[in-house]
Amino acid sequence: MTTLLEMRGISKLFPGVRALDQVNLSVEAGEIHAICGENGAGKSTLMKVLSGVYPHGSYEGDIVYDGGTLAMKSITDSESKGIIIIHQELALVPLLSIAENLFLGNEVAKGGVINWPLAFQKTRDLLQKVGLNEAPTTIVGKLGVGKQQLIEIAKALAKDVRLLILDEPTAALQENDSQKLLDLMLELKAQGVTQIIISHKLNEIGRVADRITIIRDGTTVSTLNRADISEDRIIRDMVGRDMAHRYPDRTPNPGEVLLEVKNWNVFHPDQKDRQMIRDAAFTVRKGEIVGIAGLMGAGRTELAMSLFGRSYGRGVSGEITMGGKPVDTSTVTKAVAAGLAYVTEDRKALGLILEEPISRNISLANLAGIAMRGVLNQRREAQVAEDYRRAMNIRTPNVQQKVVNLSGGNQQKVVLSKWLFTDPQVLILDEPTRGIDVGAKFEIYNIMNQLAADGRGIVMISSEMPELLGMCDRIYVMNEGRIVGELSRAEASQERIMAMIMNSTGKAA
Amino acid sequence: MSEKNYLGSHLREYGMIMALVAIVFFFTVVVRATIDVDFLSAQNITNLFLQNSYVIIMALGMLLVIVAGHIDLSIGSVVGFTGAVAAVLTVNQGWPVYAVIPACLVVGGLIGAAQGYWVAYWKIPSFIVTLAGMLVFRGSTLWLLNGQNIGPFPRSFQSLSTGFIPDIFGDADQALFGMDRLNGTALLIVVVAACIVVFLGLRKRAQDAAFGLTPEPALVFWIRNAIVCGALIFVGYKLAIFRGLPNVVMVLAVLTVVYAFFTEQITSGRRIYALGGNEKAAKLSGIKTERLVFFCFVNMGVLAALAGMIVAARLNSSTPKAGAGFELDVIAAVFIGGASMTGGSGKIIGVVVGALIMGVMNNGMSILGIGIDYQQVIKGLVLLAAVIFDVYNKNK
Numbered sequence: 001m002t003t004l005l006e007m008r009g010i011s012k013l014f015p016g017v018r019a020l021d022q023v024n025l026s027v028e029a030g031e032i033h034a035i036c037g038e039n040g041a042g043k044s045t046l047m048k049v050l051s052g053v054y055p056h057g058s059y060e061g062d063i064v065y066d067g068g069t070l071a072m073k074s075i076t077d078s079e080s081k082g083i084i085i086i087h088q089e090l091a092l093v094p095l096l097s098i099a100e101n102l103f104l105g106n107e108v109a110k111g112g113v114i115n116w117p118l119a120f121q122k123t124r125d126l127l128q129k130v131g132l133n134e135a136p137t138t139i140v141g142k143l144g145v146g147k148q149q150l151i152e153i154a155k156a157l158a159k160d161v162r163l164l165i166l167d168e169p170t171a172a173l174q175e176n177d178s179q180k181l182l183d184l185m186l187e188l189k190a191q192g193v194t195q196i197i198i199s200h201k202l203n204e205i206g207r208v209a210d211r212i213t214i215i216r217d218g219t220t221v222s223t224l225n226r227a228d229i230s231e232d233r234i235i236r237d238m239v240g241r242d243m244a245h246r247y248p249d250r251t252p253n254p255g256e257v258l259l260e261v262k263n264w265n266v267f268h269p270d271q272k273d274r275q276m277i278r279d280a281a282f283t284v285r286k287g288e289i290v291g292i293a294g295l296m297g298a299g300r301t302e303l304a305m306s307l308f309g310r311s312y313g314r315g316v317s318g319e320i321t322m323g324g325k326p327v328d329t330s331t332v333t334k335a336v337a338a339g340l341a342y343v344t345e346d347r348k349a350l351g352l353i354l355e356e357p358i359s360r361n362i363s364l365a366n367l368a369g370i371a372m373r374g375v376l377n378q379r380r381e382a383q384v385a386e387d388y389r390r391a392m393n394i395r396t397p398n399v400q401q402k403v404v405n406l407s408g409g410n411q412q413k414v415v416l417s418k419w420l421f422t423d424p425q426v427l428i429l430d431e432p433t434r435g436i437d438v439g440a441k442f443e444i445y446n447i448m449n450q451l452a453a454d455g456r457g458i459v460m461i462s463s464e465m466p467e468l469l470g471m472c473d474r475i476y477v478m479n480e481g482r483i484v485g486e487l488s489r490a491e492a493s494q495e496r497i498m499a500m501i502m503n504s505t506g507k508a509a
Numbered sequence: 510m511s512e513k514n515y516l517g518s519h520l521r522e523y524g525m526i527m528a529l530v531a532i533v534f535f536f537t538v539v540v541r542a543t544i545d546v547d548f549l550s551a552q553n554i555t556n557l558f559l560q561n562s563y564v565i566i567m568a569l570g571m572l573l574v575i576v577a578g579h580i581d582l583s584i585g586s587v588v589g590f591t592g593a594v595a596a597v598l599t600v601n602q603g604w605p606v607y608a609v610i611p612a613c614l615v616v617g618g619l620i621g622a623a624q625g626y627w628v629a630y631w632k633i634p635s636f637i638v639t640l641a642g643m644l645v646f647r648g649s650t651l652w653l654l655n656g657q658n659i660g661p662f663p664r665s666f667q668s669l670s671t672g673f674i675p676d677i678f679g680d681a682d683q684a685l686f687g688m689d690r691l692n693g694t695a696l697l698i699v700v701v702a703a704c705i706v707v708f709l710g711l712r713k714r715a716q717d718a719a720f721g722l723t724p725e726p727a728l729v730f731w732i733r734n735a736i737v738c739g740a741l742i743f744v745g746y747k748l749a750i751f752r753g754l755p756n757v758v759m760v761l762a763v764l765t766v767v768y769a770f771f772t773e774q775i776t777s778g779r780r781i782y783a784l785g786g787n788e789k790a791a792k793l794s795g796i797k798t799e800r801l802v803f804f805c806f807v808n809m810g811v812l813a814a815l816a817g818m819i820v821a822a823r824l825n826s827s828t829p830k831a832g833a834g835f836e837l838d839v840i841a842a843v844f845i846g847g848a849s850m851t852g853g854s855g856k857i858i859g860v861v862v863g864a865l866i867m868g869v870m871n872n873g874m875s876i877l878g879i880g881i882d883y884q885q886v887i888k889g890l891v892l893l894a895a896v897i898f899d900v901y902n903k904n905k
Contacts, residue, residue: 308793309793309795311792311793331795332792332793332794332795332796333795333797335795336795342793344793349787349789349790350787350789350790350793351790351793352787352790353782353783353786353787353790353791353853354786354787355786355849355853355854356782356783356786356853360779360782360783364783364790364791364794364796365794365795367776367779367780368776371776374775374776374777375774375775375776376773376774376775376776376779378716378774379716379719382719418794
């Protein structure tokens with residue numbers, strides 16, 4: 001076999017972060033090559049380098065493809081070489097037909113005039129290749145996600161693909177759609193299309209991959225041949241690192257049960273019969289930090305947001321008790337009154353009013369706290385903000401600064417301040433350290449420990465497992481909308497968490 | 510911070526006031542030079558307010574709608590419709606004024622509610638809903654008036670627009686100052702108002718200092734207050750020696766103060782800004798965004814009804830064409846006043862000044878005999894320039 005692609009010593013720097021560090025990847029012509037790694041390991045960055053999203057010159061290292069060195073400036077360059085990437089979020093225009101989508105930007109046209117009969121003919125051929133029995137005029141938005149995924153592949157085929165990259169192609173698919181997709185991958189392989197698949201699902205990798213490269217913390221850990229692929233080995237390579245960060249010391253002192261959730265079920269907001277959360281149940285004690293681990297799409301955020309004023313999903317059902325008494329959290333106002341607070345993972349889109357000052361952001365969830373009979377006391381508002389600025393060490397000249405001007409870590413402190421001003425008993429922190437630098441992370445950890453020491457209960461959702469292991473007294477593991485396990489601090493390890501996730505994948509009732 | 514730096518970082522707010530002063534000055538000079546008429550005569554100042562009151566009143570409501578991230582295109586038609594309702598009730602049905610006014614305000618509120626319901630709870634774009642409303646209520650006006658003008662109104666109704674605050678001092682002060690005509694009430698009111706402006710300004714400065722904010726430099730503060738109070742007293746004096754304070758000006762002043770207070774000091778007002786700035790974040794902070802959007806439209810409807818009655822009272826009849834195109838003047842005033850196109854920011858005082866800029870230009874150009882064709886072009890360019898200035902300032 002000949003080598004089709006070789007990426008040598010690829011390094012990519014983002015401000016303050018080394019996302020890729022001397023990554024090597026070698027793909028043989030005609031194979032299916034899997035890439036595995038934790039969230040944030042650098043898989044997607046590597047594929048963006050390969051597909052020209054990050055142009056030549058913005059990274060170090062060489063890409064040797066088909067015998068020559070590539071220096072791509074854009075996606076157009078990589079596509080002209082037959083390298084086509086299908087992203088996790090599909091890039092189809094839902095209101096256009098299949099034929100229009102397939103040839104978008106690549107129209108079957110002469111002098112700008114589209115030759116529809118020919119376009120339809122080509123569409124039929126391509127649809128047949130991917131095994132999709134739909135008319136070329138069908139509107140894409142009316143198809144399910146599985147079929148849309150097949151159309152993405154047909155679109156790649158329309159461009160004479162030689163190297164097809166699939167980024168978590170089955171993440172949003174049901175079981176039988178996934179199987180169809182994997183079958184198609186094997187069929188394309190038989191036709192000579194080289195493929196790279198990024199996936200967390202070991203059973204799928206075992207089924208289709210010829211070789212597997214494991215990436216961790218931006219470097220290549222190992223490349224395994226099919227014969228050597230085993231679950232234990234993959235998990236070990238994926239997570240086997242030292243504790244990269246340090247966590248402040250703390251003596252846990254859990255008290256009585258504060259929050260208890262039982263039989264929690266949630267359905268997708270648009271697709272009525274798609275269940276996102278299934279029979280979830282968990283407890284949080286006073287002074288306890290409880291982690292929720294899981295891969296992206298496991299339903300952690302959906303669980304948290306549905307608990308907090310049903311801000312996500314429909315058909316929400318289940319029981320919540322606070323301190324043993326049932327509480328109503330059906331609106332955000334009621335949830336706050338019950339003593340819950342939710343610090344979102346997307347602080348810019350969901351947590352902050354960026355163009356408003358710090359003081360107004362902090363008071364937003366509890367305006368009653370700075371008002372008398374509906375009339376705001378701005379002196380008090382500024383005082384409250386000033387108190388939090390000191391307590392949280394928000395770095396800003398004054399609290400009238402617009403939050404858009406703050407760094408990620410300081411913005412996160414503003415969001416935390418906002419919720420602390422509502423005096424919650426239980427805080428749900430969704431990816432509280434995402435996108436903030438190491439120093440600010442440590443400060444956030446300290447704040448969390450302080451809150452726990454004050455007797456509040458904390459739920460910490462995080463995709464960074466070392467963080468969960470370093471901070472939490474107990475960890476729940478979520479996968480595919482269910483809580484699939486619970487580990488005490490002593491029991492928890494990255495291997496055990498990964499194993500719980502892998503073992504439960506695709507085994508839903 | 511030096512005065513210059515401070516002005517630079519607050520260019521928008523001072524720029525507005527300076528622009529208004531410059532425009533007034535420009536017209537005073539040009540009108541004097543070309544046709545030898547006093548632009549700042551008592552009569553013209555009175556006219557200026559009578560002509561523009563409806564724009565300012567509706568701009569107050571439109572600011573809330575725009576801050577919430579929406580738009581209301583129907584207000585011109587609502588002005589026509591509520592004016593027609595007032596005419597039918599007063600002239601045809603013989604209702605007394607004290608019943609007609611609340612009835613019209615309720616009609617306006619219901620119209621706002623009917624539109625706000627679809628925008629707030631069904632998430633139908635406000636552009637579409639109010640475009641539909643624009644057509645529906647223009648048509649309804651035609652139907653209600655049967656295509657005819659209805660009038661005239663009784664005196665009591667006309668006084669809504671053309672009435673003046675009576676002089677409680679009678680002739681005593683005139684004798685005192687040795688003048689033929691002087692409305693003491695008017696003068697007293699503006700002097701008191703000027704004192705309140707300075708008092709509130711000083712209090713705000715003290716408050717800013719307490720918050721650790723860079724306060725406005727003393728020099729800038731006193732110059733600005735001198736200009737504002739000087740203008741207030743000058744206008745008040747001019748009005749006082751003519752016929753006194755028009756009722757409309759009093760309504761306008763009270764509404765401006767109420768809305769400024771609402772937007773800056775009241776919980777619900779604050780929440781409208783939050784919702785316009787980031788609706789999802791506001792919602793996740795427990796703010797009932799739908800209810801607030803609904804309120805903004807109801808409020809807009811009520812103010813449009815008030816404007817409708819003032820317009821009808823001023824024309825002394827209701828016409829099927831009344832209010833046509835008003836929405837554009839009002840929306841332009843709000844944007845000239847510095848509101849953000851995407852919602853979330855804008856101040857009441859800015860909107861009032863923006864509306865005055867438009868009004869002074871309308872009035873000045875008409876006096877100069879500039880044709881309606883040029884007037885429209887100039888107004889359009891001023892709107893564009895103001896918004897470009899905003900965007901430029903933001904990107905700088």
